[in-house]
Each structure stands twice: as C-alpha cells, then as structure tokens.
Amino acid sequence: MRAWLERVWFGGARGGGWLIPFAALFGAASALRRHAYRIGLLPRVRIDRPVAVIGNLTVGGSGKTPLTVWLATELRARGLAVGIVSRGHGGASRGPLRVGPGTDPRLAGDEAVLLARRTGAPVVVGRDRVAAARLLAAEVDLVLADDGLQHYRLARDLEIVVVDGARRFGNGRLLPAGPLREPPARAAEADFVIVNGGPAAGGEIAMSLRPGEVVALGSGARCALAGFAGKQVHAVAGIGDPARFFATLRAAGLSPIEHPLADHAPLVPSDLEFGDALPVLMTEKDAVKCGGFPDRGRYWLEVSADIEPIAAERLLGRLVALTKRS
Numbered sequence: 001m002r003a004w005l006e007r008v009w010f011g012g013a014r015g016g017g018w019l020i021p022f023a024a025l026f027g028a029a030s031a032l033r034r035h036a037y038r039i040g041l042l043p044r045v046r047i048d049r050p051v052a053v054i055g056n057l058t059v060g061g062s063g064k065t066p067l068t069v070w071l072a073t074e075l076r077a078r079g080l081a082v083g084i085v086s087r088g089h090g091g092a093s094r095g096p097l098r099v100g101p102g103t104d105p106r107l108a109g110d111e112a113v114l115l116a117r118r119t120g121a122p123v124v125v126g127r128d129r130v131a132a133a134r135l136l137a138a139e140v141d142l143v144l145a146d147d148g149l150q151h152y153r154l155a156r157d158l159e160i161v162v163v164d165g166a167r168r169f170g171n172g173r174l175l176p177a178g179p180l181r182e183p184p185a186r187a188a189e190a191d192f193v194i195v196n197g198g199p200a201a202g203g204e205i206a207m208s209l210r211p212g213e214v215v216a217l218g219s220g221a222r223c224a225l226a227g228f229a230g231k232q233v234h235a236v237a238g239i240g241d242p243a244r245f246f247a248t249l250r251a252a253g254l255s256p257i258e259h260p261l262a263d264h265a266p267l268v269p270s271d272l273e274f275g276d277a278l279p280v281l282m283t284e285k286d287a288v289k290c291g292g293f294p295d296r297g298r299y300w301l302e303v304s305a306d307i308e309p310i311a312a313e314r315l316l317g318r319l320v321a322l323t324k325r326s
Contacts, residue, residue: 076119087126089110099125108125235259
C-alpha cells in the first residue's frame with residue numbers, strides 16, 4: 001500500500017482518484033485548525049526563549065534532520081546555547097524525555113538520538129512540544145523545533161520549510177490523495193524555504209547533502225567512501241526517501257544492492273544478514289538502532305548539509321538576532 005501510494009504521489013502513477021474526497025476533508029480540517037490558532041480560539045503558548053521551527057509540507061524525508069544538525073552546530077560555534085525539541089518518531093516514550101547520545105532509540109526515536117550524538121546540544125522529545133520546550137528554556141538561548149511546522153500550539157519566532165528538490169510537492173494533492181500536509185502556498189508564509197538537492201527558485205535557498213566518511217559500526221573506525229568505489233555492497237535505508245541514499249552511493253561509484261525499509265523501521269541483527277560477505281552500508285539514522293549488533297563488515301555513511309555561504313550567513317544572522325531580542 002505504501003509503495004503504491006508513493007508511486008501515485010511522486011511517480012506519476014495513475015489511480016488514487018477515489019482518495020480525493022478524503023483529501024478535501026483533510027484539507028478542510030487542517031485549514032480550520034490553523035485558522036483557530038490564528039484567531040486565538042486555540043491558544044498558542046510562548047516559552048521564555050525564541051523558537052525556530054524546521055519542518056516540511058510533505059510526508060517523508062526532505063532533509064530536515066541534516067539541516068537541524070547544521071543549524072545547531074553552526075549556532076553553537078557562534079557561542080549560542082541551542083536546544084532541540086522533537087516528536088521522537090519511532091520511539092515509545094510519550095515524553096517529555098531528555099535524550100542523550102546513549103539513550104535507547106526504541107524509547108526516544110532514532111532521529112532524536114542522532115541529533116544528540118551529532119550536535120552535543122540538549123535534546124528533548126515529546127508529543128507535547130510545549131512541555132518539551134519548557135524543559136529546555138532555562139538552559140538555552142534558542143530552541144530548534146525539529147519537524148515542528150504543523151505543531152501550532154508552540155508559538156514560533158521563525159519558520160524554515162525544507163523542500164525535497166527532486167520530488168518537490170509530488171502531485172500537489174493533500175493527504176491521502178497526495179503527500180501534502182498543507183497546501184504548497186503555505187511555504188510562501190515561512191521565513192525561509194530551503195530546497196534540498198535541486199534547483200532553488202526565486203527567494204529559496206539551495207542546500208545539498210554532502211557524503212562524508214564511512215564509519216564502522218561498533219569500532220567507529222573511519223575510512224573514505226571512495227574506498228568502496230567499484231564494489232558491490234548491501235545498502236540499507238530506513239528513511240523517508242531511501243532512493244536518495246542509494247543514489248548517493250551510486251554517484252560515488254558503488255554498486256548498491258538496495259534494501260529499502262519504512263521510515264523509522266526497527267532493526268534486528270538478522271535484518272543486516274544477507275548470506276554473503278559483501279559489506280553492508282546504512283544511513284546514520286539506521287546505525288543508531290544497531291547498538292550491540294555484530295559489527296563485522298557493517299558501516300554507516302556520515303552525511304552533512306551544505307548551504308551557499310551568503311545565504312547561510314543570512315539565515316544564521318536572523319537566528320542570532322532572535323536571541324538578542326529575547
């Protein structure tokens with residue numbers, strides 16, 4: 001079902017017309033909810049620190065997590081104390097839960113553990129974003145709300161919408177007839193629109209994901225991705241858009257045997273056993289779920305966000321300015 005929906009949403013496959021009435025209902029409910037927040041019928045809650053939300057309009061991966069890592073790292077390098085709140089997708093905790101590098105991803109979710117490991121920033125997950133943000137307010141200058149665009153109860157000072165540059169808004173329809181959580185026009189209301197891996201239109205900022213080193217699962221030994229060029233590997237990806245990971249490996253000269261998984265899919269050791277001696281490469285988000293797994297021949301690929309320097313300074317400057325006003 002999921003594969004068929006994605007072909008309809010992003011691949012131009014026929015069908016799905018019977019879902020349009022449901023999309024109309026979803027759109028009406030979404031618009032009504034947002035209007036209720038806009039006019040104050042549903043209250044927005046402001047914490048005692050500025051909040052910047054990073055989100056998207058579509059379901060599935062767009063590059064929010066690498067961007068959040070980049071933002072937190074760059075702002076911390078400028079001397080700011082930054083905290084991150086997240087939903088904790090894939091985790092069992094309802095929260096609020098403080099997350100560290102060693103937190104069990106089955107409890108906190110894979111992305112939250114990844115954010116804690118990569119940024120060194122305090123991370124809190126919870127279905128109640130306001131409660132999660134309040135836990136951080138006393139110790140940070142700025143809160144980054146990962147995947148927080150549609151969580152209107154948490155008042156925000158700045159919005160960043162991330163768009164998949166290859167898939168954009170798919171067929172342009174709302175869920176479930178299309179991949180959209182909100183209409184495409186909603187992006188124009190955000191402070192910044194960042195396009196990951198594709199051409200940026202007027203006013204948008206282009207971002208790319210740069211593959212880094214390959215890291216051995218368990219030992220943490222590092223080597224260049226180029227060392228796998230010309231080799232066949234098993235490629236495992238439980239992310240929103242596994243095809244992006246496989247394309248990255250092919251662009252580096254590897255021959256991946258593709259093993260796409262559902263986003264946030266749990267992993268057990270047998271999921272990485274394929275009956276041969278070929279190396280297994282996975283995403284970092286998958287690797288955080290593999291603590292204690294046999295690590296021989298298993299690796300993950302480090303990926304970092306790149307943003308054009310002038311646009312990056314404009315974005316970071318706006319965020320720093322928020323902390324001066326608080």
